[in-house]
Amino acid sequence: MEQNTAAVIRLESVHKTYHLGEVQVHALRGVTLQIRSGEFVAIMGASGSGKSTLMNILGCLDRPTKGHYWLDDADISHMSKNELARIRNRKLGFVFQQFNLLSRTSALENVELPTIYAGIPPAERHKRAREALERVGLGDRAEHHPSQLSGGQQQRVAIARALVNHPQIVLADEPTGNLDSRTSVEIMDILQRLNEEEGLTVVIVTHEPDIARYAMRAIEFRDGKIRRDQEIEERQIAREVLPTLPSLEDADAEEAEEESKVAPGESPAKAPA
Amino acid sequence: MDFVNTFRLALLALARNKLRSALTMLGIIIGVGAVIATVSIGQGAEYLVQQGIQSMGTNAVFIAAGSNRPGGLRMGSWAIKTLTMDDVQAILREVPMIREAAPAVMGRAQVVYQNQNWSTSILGTTPNYFEIRSWPAQSGVAFSQEEVDLAENVCVLGTTVANFLFANENPVGKIIRIGTLPFRVDGVLESKGQSVMGDDQDDRIFAPYTTVQKKIAGITWIQFINASAVSPEASQAAVQPITALLRERHRIHPGEDDDFFVRTQSEVADLAGQTSRVMTLLLGSVASVSLLVGGIGIMNIMLVSVTERTREIGVRMAVGATEQDVQSQFLIEAVTLSMVGGSIGIMVGLVGSSVINKFLAWPTLISPKAMLIAAMFSVAVGIFFGFYPARKAAQLDPIEALRYE
Ligand SMILES: Nc1ncnc2c1ncn2[C@@H]1O[C@H](COP(=O)(O)OP(=O)(O)OP(=O)(O)O)[C@@H](O)[C@H]1O
Ligand SMILES: [Mg+2]
Numbered sequence: 001m002e003q004n005t006a007a008v009i010r011l012e013s014v015h016k017t018y019h020l021g022e023v024q025v026h027a028l029r030g031v032t033l034q035i036r037s038g039e040f041v042a043i044m045g046a047s048g049s050g051k052s053t054l055m056n057i058l059g060c061l062d063r064p065t066k067g068h069y070w071l072d073d074a075d076i077s078h079m080s081k082n083e084l085a086r087i088r089n090r091k092l093g094f095v096f097q098q099f100n101l102l103s104r105t106s107a108l109e110n111v112e113l114p115t116i117y118a119g120i121p122p123a124e125r126h127k128r129a130r131e132a133l134e135r136v137g138l139g140d141r142a143e144h145h146p147s148q149l150s151g152g153q154q155q156r157v158a159i160a161r162a163l164v165n166h167p168q169i170v171l172a173d174e175p176t177g178n179l180d181s182r183t184s185v186e187i188m189d190i191l192q193r194l195n196e197e198e199g200l201t202v203v204i205v206t207h208e209p210d211i212a213r214y215a216m217r218a219i220e221f222r223d224g225k226i227r228r229d230q231e232i233e234e235r236q237i238a239r240e241v242l243p244t245l246p247s248l249e250d251a252d253a254e255e256a257e258e259e260s261k262v263a264p265g266e267s268p269a270k271a272p273a
Numbered sequence: 274m275d276f277v278n279t280f281r282l283a284l285l286a287l288a289r290n291k292l293r294s295a296l297t298m299l300g301i302i303i304g305v306g307a308v309i310a311t312v313s314i315g316q317g318a319e320y321l322v323q324q325g326i327q328s329m330g331t332n333a334v335f336i337a338a339g340s341n342r343p344g345g346l347r348m349g350s351w352a353i354k355t356l357t358m359d360d361v362q363a364i365l366r367e368v369p370m371i372r373e374a375a376p377a378v379m380g381r382a383q384v385v386y387q388n389q390n391w392s393t394s395i396l397g398t399t400p401n402y403f404e405i406r407s408w409p410a411q412s413g414v415a416f417s418q419e420e421v422d423l424a425e426n427v428c429v430l431g432t433t434v435a436n437f438l439f440a441n442e443n444p445v446g447k448i449i450r451i452g453t454l455p456f457r458v459d460g461v462l463e464s465k466g467q468s469v470m471g472d473d474q475d476d477r478i479f480a481p482y483t484t485v486q487k488k489i490a491g492i493t494w495i496q497f498i499n500a501s502a503v504s505p506e507a508s509q510a511a512v513q514p515i516t517a518l519l520r521e522r523h524r525i526h527p528g529e530d531d532d533f534f535v536r537t538q539s540e541v542a543d544l545a546g547q548t549s550r551v552m553t554l555l556l557g558s559v560a561s562v563s564l565l566v567g568g569i570g571i572m573n574i575m576l577v578s579v580t581e582r583t584r585e586i587g588v589r590m591a592v593g594a595t596e597q598d599v600q601s602q603f604l605i606e607a608v609t610l611s612m613v614g615g616s617i618g619i620m621v622g623l624v625g626s627s628v629i630n631k632f633l634a635w636p637t638l639i640s641p642k643a644m645l646i647a648a649m650f651s652v653a654v655g656i657f658f659g660f661y662p663a664r665k666a667a668q669l670d671p672i673e674a675l676r677y678e
Contacts, residue, residue, distance in 0.1 A: 061591060061671045082595050089593020100588045100675065104289055116278060117593040161592065 008168060008201055009035040009058060014067035016053050016224075027053040029224040030067070037168070040195045040202045042212035042232075045221030051205045054221070055173045058203060059092055060084045072168070089117050093162025095172035099154040101146040101161075107133060108142040111160045118165055132160035136190055152183035159190055170194065172204040176211055182245045188214040189238035214238055276605075283606040286578075287613075294610060297574040300567025301614030301654065302621055305647045307560035309622025312643040314629065315553025317636035321467060322545045326538060328465045328474065330406040332508045333538040334371065336364075336498040336515065354494045355523045355532050358482070361498055363522060368514045370507035375402035377497035378482045380490040385450040386438040393434055395451065395478045397485025398499075403429075403462070405501040413445035413460025416481055424483035426456045431475035432464045454488055456480065508537045557643075561650070567614065568654035575607050575662035586666050587674025600667035607659020608652055615651025619644055 016028040027050045035041055043051050056062040057069060060076055061084075069076050071087065079087070088094075093114075101110045111129040120128070133139050136156040146154050155175060162170050170191070176184035192214060194200045204215065212218050213236045220228040287294040329335070338356040361374050378397035383390065402408075403415050416427045428451070435444050444458045465474040486492055500515075502508035512535045519533055579586070586599055594602075623639060630637040 056672050059591070061675075082597075085590065085593050085595040085598075088591060094591050096675065100584065100591075102585055102588065113589065114592040117589075117595075117598060122278070165593075 006036045007034040008037045008072055009033070009203075010068075010070040011057075012068040012070075014054075014057065014064040014069060016050070016057065016062070017065045026224055028057075028064070031224070031226055033219070033226065033229075035201060035203065037201055038195070038199045040192070040214075040216045041204070042215035042218045043203065043205045043221065044207070044209070044212055044218055045227075047207075049221040050224040051221055052173055053224075055171055055203070055205055058169075059094060059171045060087050085117075089114055090165055091168050093159075093165070093167040093170040095155070095158050095162050095170065095175045097174040097177040099146070099151070099158045099178075101154055101157055103146055106143050106145055107138065107149065107157045107160075110146070110157055111164050113161060114165045128164050129160070132164040133157070135163060135194075136160045150183075151179050152186055155179060155183075155187055156190065159187070159194075163194070167200070169201040169203065172202070174205050174207065176206065176208070181210075182242075184208075184211060185214075185238050185241055185245060189242060192238050279602055279605050280609065282602060283609045286606055287609060293574060297570050297610055298567075298614030298617065300570040301564065301611050301651055302567075302618040304561065304564030304567040304654075305615045305618025305651050306621035306625055307563050308557055308647050308650070309619055309639070309643060310625040310629065310637075311556035311560045312553055312647075313622070313626035313637040313639050314635055315549065315556045316638040316640055316643070317630075319546070319549040319553060320638045321471075321636055322549050323542075324466060325468050325471075326542045326545060328406070328408075328468065329538050329541070330408075330499070330501055331538075332372075332502040332505050333405065334500040334502055334508050334511055334515070335536045335538075335541075336500065336519070336533055337536075338494070338496050338533050353532050354492070356496065356498070356519075357494050360519060360522060361495070363518060364498065364500065364515055367518055368511055370502050370504075370511035370514070371500050372503045373401050373405050374498055374500035375399045375405055376482050376495040377402070377499060378485045378490060378492070378495045379497075380485055382451045382478060382489060384434065384438065384478065386447065389438045391434060391437050393476050393478060395428075395480055395485055395489060397480050397482035397489075397495075399482060402479070402499060405499050406465075408465060409463055410460035411463045412443065413458070415479075416459050420459075421481035421483055424481060424487055426454055426480075426484060426488070427459045428456045428478050428480040429460045429462055430458060431462055431477045431479075433473055433476040434478055435461045451478065451480075452489060502537075505539065509539065512537060564650060564654060567651075568611070568658040571607055571610050571655060572658035572662060574610075575603060575659055576665070578606070579603065579662050579666040582666075583669065583674045583677040586669050587671050587677065590669070590671035591675060596667040599669075600663045603663035603666045604656065604659050607663065608655035611651045611655030611659075612648075615648050618651065619647060622647070 011031050011033040013030045013032050014028055015026070015030060018025040018027055031054060043054065045051050053062070057064055060071070063077055067077075071091065076084065076087065101107075102113070108126070108129050111132050112125050115125040115128055130139065130142060133142055136159050138153060138156050138160065141149060141153060141157075146157070149157065159170075172191070175191075176187055179187065188211060191202050191204070195202045202215075204211075206212050213232055213234070215232055216235060217229070217231055219226055336356070338353040358376050361376050364371055365374050375398050380395045380397070381392070382395040383392050385391075399421050400415050400418055403410070410429065411432075413429070415429050416425070420427050428449070430438070430444055438444065438449060439447070444461055447458050448455050449458060450456070462475070462479070468474050480489075482495065486495075500511075502511050515535050516531065520531060523532055525531065589599060626637045626639060629635050
């Protein structure tokens with residue numbers, strides 16, 4: 001087996017089989033894959049090809065039925081649930097298609113969530129959460145609740161939450177699936193900056209080839225196997241693309257205003273001490 | 274994950290659904306309130322009984338004419354003529370554990386003072402009776418041994434009688450009529466309250482036993498002996514020798530039943546204490562059924578909450594919550610519900626018990642112990658009924674939880 005110390009993620013003929021009564025569903029059928037530290041990978045493929053299954057395994061939410069997964073040279077196939085929880089907490093950050101923020105909880109508190117489970121003292125938690133929100137450009141929305149934020153803003157809060165414990169890898173399953181095209185590019189901009197400026201490894205799943213072009217490398221799945229794995233030619237840089245797109249900034253802001261008017265009971269909570 | 278923070282999160286989660294939380298707590302509030310109130314009633318009764326027992330005197334030994342054999346032929350003590358003043362003297366002489374003994378002859382009497390008329394009981398005895406029962410006079414004095422020896426018409430009044438006959442006057446030295454005879458009032462006793470049996474011990478007149486025997490009841494025997502032993506142990510130890518002595522004096526052959534019975538204060542205390550404790554326990558356990566119902570309410574709402582927040586649980590797990598983290602979060606939520614409910618319940622119970630005391634005039638006694646037990650019980654209910662929902666939350670699969678709609 002080839003040793004490559006720079007590979008943070010190594011999969012070795014990973015299988016995942018679901019049992020639905022009598023029927024066996026082979027979601028992954030022998031996936032071998034390496035992702036190096038600092039890479040930006042887009043995973044593509046038809047619906048049902050096993051992308052989310054792979055992400056769940058990469059994210060230590062699930063374990064392979066067969067095969068091995070080394071994360072940072074540690075074989076996670078045999079780790080206990082508590083050890084997996086710890087890895088998710090410290091090394092990984094998740095971004096979901098549906099944002100998955102806790103409602104009726106401020107953006108700041110949402111971002112703080114992973115730090116609670118890391119056992120960080122409250123003062124430090126607030127500091128880190130504020131920093132993370134500032135990194136995604138939402139420093140001024142800390143006290144807003146998810147219902148008072150636009151979709152793009154909610155996804156940025158989710159990214160801040162993924163960043164707050166300074167992970168090595170950010171995993172995003174269709175992070176732009178629920179967003180319009182400009183907002184999608186904004187999200188890609190944030191991910192690209194994190195990747196470039198902080199060397200964060202980013203793995204995203206996407207259906208849209210346009211979005212995949214912001215990555216460095218595209219892996220295509222079909223029927224639970226890797227069909228193609230190649231470098232992106234003519235990589236798009238979101239920072240450069242954004243000025244060419246029609247600005248929705250104002251409309252976005254107005255929309256957020258509207259929402260906060262619609263729900264007068266949801267006044268922003270006071271900042272926790 | 275630190276406890277303070279989990280507790281804060283639990284409070285926040287409960288505050289989000291105020292009405293629901295309040296309704297859920299209602300079960301616990303009613304349960305704890307009912308336990309506190311009913312136990313306070315039971316303990317009030319227990320306290321009264323203990324007071325009654327203490328009013329018997331110290332190391333008291335009580336001898337009554339009559340048979341006390343359960344199920345056997347039972348003759349009223351009034352029909353038995355064998356217990357006499359000589360027995361009192363024999364006991365004092367021959368049973369070393371007994372320090373003092375006084376006879377008691379009972380009769381009913383119509384008492385008249387001016388235009389006041391009162392029907393009460395009269396007890397004939399000797400001066401040491403008041404000493405045995407630790408029952409001092411509040412004014413005047415008890416009659417003397419000479420007055421007993423001469424069978425004089427003197428008496429001491431219980432407070433109830435005194436209050437009735439002499440509204441504002443000082444009774445000492447006044448002459449009252451008992452039946453047809455004039456009696457001089459020598460003193461008024463202090464109030465003694467209710468006896469173990471619940472009757473008013475102050476509604477009574479005391480006179481020399483000789484006077485009562487000869488002039489009121491027209492008998493030569495006595496009905497009771499009130500004795501006092503040298504120590505609590507001695508009172509129990511005295512039962513056997515007294516029984517033997519009286520059987521011999523009454524010429525009761527072996528195999529025949531006693532024509533008297535002996536009771537010690539501690540026996541009465543044990544018996545009465547047991548009865549009232551059983552009552553308290555019974556009341557308390559009936560009330561705690563509602564606590565159980567409250568617990569089931571908590572379980573129900575926690576199960577609903579776990580289902581509603583499935584996705585939240587998934588998110589928490591994805592960002593690093595362990596099973597224990599999730600479990601303790603929901604457990605603490607359940608315990609918070611039951612604890613807050615329990616605290617409110619304690620207040621409701623306190624208010625309820627004072628309302629019962631005021632408006633129903635039932636004696637109630639709030640014991641801190643009952644409050645502590647109720648508080649601990651409500652926490653235990655929270656843990657017990659919160660455990661299953663919390664376990665369910667902790668066992669969720671993060672992937673499925675995240676996908677839950
Ligand atoms: N919990 C499960 N139980 C049974 N089968 C499952 C389960 N999760 C996924 N599958 C099956 O595994 C296969 C791969 O699913 P997966 O969610 O990985 O696809 P995907 O590539 O993410 O698709 P999409 O683009 O629609 O999200 C599918 O056939 C799916 O039905
Ligand atoms: Mg998917």
